Amino acid sequence: MGDINRSFKVLEGSFNAILNALDEPVVILDRNHKIVDANIAYLEFYSVKREEIIGKKDHEVINKLKHPSLLIDFEKIRKEGSSYKTLYCHYMDGQRRYIEVKAFPVFIDGEFINTVLISRDVTENVVMEYETEFLRRISELISIGAKIGEIYRVIVDGLTELMGYEIVSIYTLNNDRLQLNVTSFSAPSKLLKEIEEITGFSLEGYTIPLNKKSIFYDIIKKKKYSITDDIEKIVSEHTGKKIKPITSLIAGSYGIKSALGVPIMSSDKVVGIIGVASRYRLDEKDAFRLYRLALKVGLIIEKEYLYNELESSYRMFEDACRELGKSRDMYRVLIESSRNGIYIMQDGLFKLANMGMEEICGYNEDELLSIDPMELVHPDQDEKVKDIILRMKNGNLNDLPEEIEIKFLKKDKSIEWAVIKPVIIQYRDKPAVLGNVANITEIKLTEEKLLKEREFSESLVRSINPEVLFVIGNGRIILDCNEAVETMWGYSREELIGKNTEILCSNKTEFEELGERLHSALKKNTYFRSEIRGKRKNGEIFFAELSASRIKGEEEIIIIIRDITDRKILDDELNIRLKELEHSNRMKDIFVDIIRHDLLNPAGIVKGYIEVLLEIEEDEDKRKMLNTAFKASERLIELIENASKFSTLEEIEKIAMNEMDLRDVLKNAYYSVEYIYKQKNINIELPEKSVKLKANPLLEDVFSNIMSNAAKYSPDGSRVRVQIKEYGDSVGVDIYDEGIGIPEENKETVFNRFERLEKMGVSGTGLGLAIAKRIVELHSGKIWVEGNEHVGSVFRVKIPLKI
Template sequence: MSQILLLKRGNYKNLFEKIKKIGYSPFLISKLDEIKKGEISIDCAILDASQNIKTFFNFLVKKEVPVIIIIKNNDLNTALQFLKRGAYDFVPEPISEEALLIALERALERKRLIEERKRTDRLIDEYMKNVDKKVEELAKDLKESEQRYKELIENSGDGFFVMDMKGIIVYANESFSKIFGYSKGKIIGKNMLLLIHPEDVSKIKKIFRRDYKIPPIFEIKCIKKDKREVFIQFNMNRIKKGGNCVKIQGIARDVTLLKKKSEELEKLNHELFLRQEKLVALTHELEKKNFELARANNFKDIFLDIMRHDLLNPVGIILGITRIAMEEDSVEKIKEELEIIYRNAEKLRELIESASTLAKIESCSQLTFKTLDIMKILRKVIKQFEPLLKEKNMALVLTGKKTCYIEANPIIEEVFSNLISNAIKYSPEGGKIIVGVEEGKGEEEYENEVIIYVKDEGIGVPDEYKKGIFERFKRIKKEGVKGSGLGLAIVKRLVELHNGRVWVEDNKPRGSIFYVELPKQWRKLKRLSSKINGKYKKADL
């Protein structure tokens, strides 16, 4: 198992346990003398840069032991200084097991390579003792190898070249010459910069800088002998002698056709993308038109249904009672019959007004909003119904804060007018109606909502009608449900235009509770919630 050296200083125990946990064998020293004799094999050392480690560090680096430095507060300057002095790697505090494991594995691999190099050096030394006997044979093999290499380059389809540090081409194979349209004899001795397009000359000049790291593969725009532009893919590396760069050799490949095809493909992809976007836009527009057509057909059917059912009934009653009144002699009976005519005429007026309101909001896709006090609106609506409440000897209680502001259109008043009107209409005389307002309790999901409810003691709504009560067409068969359905259809449409939701629940033991959920600030709601037993939940409408 690999031996990892630690200094018995600072928080060494935590590091000691981490090294053991990831599968290595740490050992501790406190003095340099403990390892100077060389009796302990050291595979790697971990030293804390914040401690006095100079003597230990210099000794270990000299012995070619990979040293990992621990730095604090991501002090990269300190890490860089140690790396320049011979440290192999560094890890920042707090030390993660993963980072420690990676650093150790790399350091131990470095140690293995060092040991391998030493073994190789020993073998080379042994071999070199008898090298004189094999020099002639090796020289012959080398000459043959060079000849094979030269033939390989000369016959290659890629362009091979060598240039000096001034850019003068000193060697080029036949393929390289053909790429630029020159004969082999003409291109040798030419400056490489003259073959490069002016736009890319600066890229090639960087190659001659000794501090510049040449990319493995790069593309340059070049100019052929006939002045045509071509794109050449280069692979270059430096030839060094005595530690100095003396020449640059490389491979060149003409990728003009490939680049042209790539650009054409990119252009086609862009055109395809634009067409797809246009198709999506047309699809959305078609869906919108289909929706508007379906809504128009639906609305036409609503008005036909109103004409057939809701308007004809009171008209028939008015005609019948009028005919009877014309034959009556008694003033009292005529008054009673006129009263019936008046009520049905009033009903007709209400139906026509409701149908007109529904027509307006059905054709509306968006409203303008402003800040309104919902409590003020409710008090205004309730005041309008005070005569009717007094007539039926009913009590109406408004609960909630003094003010509650939301972003809405003033037409929202119609919603509460319809709900309160229905509550009065279907509740018994002497009954009680509660109108309440509850704001979000601060929970992230509900803090932007306001819930307004109207609670009555009327006949209630059977479960099988709860979902369809707000849809005019789902109420054509009206067994068990009173009214034309226009009022609740108006309520639903107006609430939807405010990005809200409306639903109904039972008011046990008798009656109904109509809930309206509205956002305080205008936005698209992703869900519908209702409140049951003090908790909000998603509803199915």
């Protein structure tokens, strides 16, 4: 019997050690969806206490957390006997978190017993995938020269669809810097419709006045982001009178609580604001994400402004040409009045040059008229451009391009970029070239910034570590991947680019089946997750987890791979331990039945015969031996009854509650152990206060056990005090003794099964306080022990008045 019990405790301890060693949150449900165990990671992740969830069904803890079991298809895993995995969005402390949940069924002898749920926070991976896709799309639009309005629309729609913000808007600052224009706006379609019905107009194009008390003014002045949770104040006080009527709609009906504004910078000057609003609390991570987008928007605005300026200058120049005619004096007026660089080249030299040319080249007019024009061309300039400049210098004016992009070498050897628009004219009755030179250095620098941003977005593909990231094109061809592929697969990045993804899979059948499931899923949504068996370059097979999403509006697919071989080993070991535990549980039930039915009856008979012998035996030595045997039989019966009672209590999940008087419960508890107090001449003080509560008669066993221990471990002639304390909707009972006390390190373990401190000649089974704790837990209460102020211990019990 002892060996069975010890084996059970070793198995149970090993199982708990493995369970709590796992980093991922793990919870175990029985066939009725009741929580039977959870590891430390689970309790910390969901911010719950063990006693709040153990023994309860998943729907009973729904108010505390969105329980992952609600997303599991239990019927499917019962029928198929295989694991099941899903992804769901969970809000923790007002933050959106993406949680992956995997369910493992446990079968014993073909019967479904338990389900093990393992959760994993994959928020960073999911958000990284979304952001990579989002930034790549914006960079592509910029590179192909998409209209600024189209880019704005992609940004606001992407922030609502991919990033999950309820309201997104882009504001641009007017030239007078006194008003903000709502350039682009995105929100749920129902909200947009209601706003238009209330205000009578669309928010896009609406102008917001700026004042010094405005939060928008503060963002522009300080050039820093601002987060606020007072959404009503923003809408009602900072957006103008026409918007004020929608305050209650946004803050009330749609529950928008938090808002964030980030400045859009261009040449160190604020030119607008990106604003987002959410039902959940926004923080610095959101601000950082928007800062990166704001940088892109600032570059777009700057490039648009410079191109508009350039086009304006060209139009002014062309209009002036038509008006001024061909006279030398008129050319001089035109040249000096233009904001661009203007020159006339004839016979291989400059004949005229304005102040604009001096600023671009760094030479004054006299110097320009005396130097070879080719000295202004940078040595690194493209040969084709050099040839065009040389042709103009030599008077070969046939087939000149409409514009030439040139890299100027200034007098101080610095570089300026410009665009020349050459026009063939008659100057002093001879052919010449009139050149309109626009400085595009700022545009080139802006384009370089945009290029770096695009390179940064693409570098994300190679920087995610330790996961492997692939970009897959048509025909399942690998277009790009990061450096981590070499560690996981053994291939270099160069070896894989251009290859079919089949090279990465363990066999062709699995590859085809995975491809069909992936493409089927991506037709319906933008996210897919599955486990695969990968094949390394050296032929080794390993387990991996695949996450995939399609780049919005494109054919390419982003795939992230994570090596889960170690986790699979742990999962398999966990399943083995679960089966061993189930077997051990069955053995425990058999053991308890043996105790309850096969040992208690013989023990009772032995005790009865000893009592009879004590009555008839007169020899003192024999009576002494019989008394020893009688006490041993009593202890054996107590052990059997307590073990049976504890086993029964462990299996009970709900007990009947009746109205009782706590004062009577305490008195009855004392009467059951009164003989101990009289034997040791111990005085007990019982409360006279009457307190009504809902409880089960088992509650009496809690206090009789504590009172029994108080008397057993206290010296003769000492005192035990029992007090009732009321705490609003709950009641407490404190029992003070003057015994040996309990060391600090043992104040929790004394409630464990078979845990006893120094016995001091006191008999017991080590189950009494464990039974008391279980009964208190069934009453949704607490039991603990503290040190008495002078000597001994204080046992405290606190339970609700109504369960």
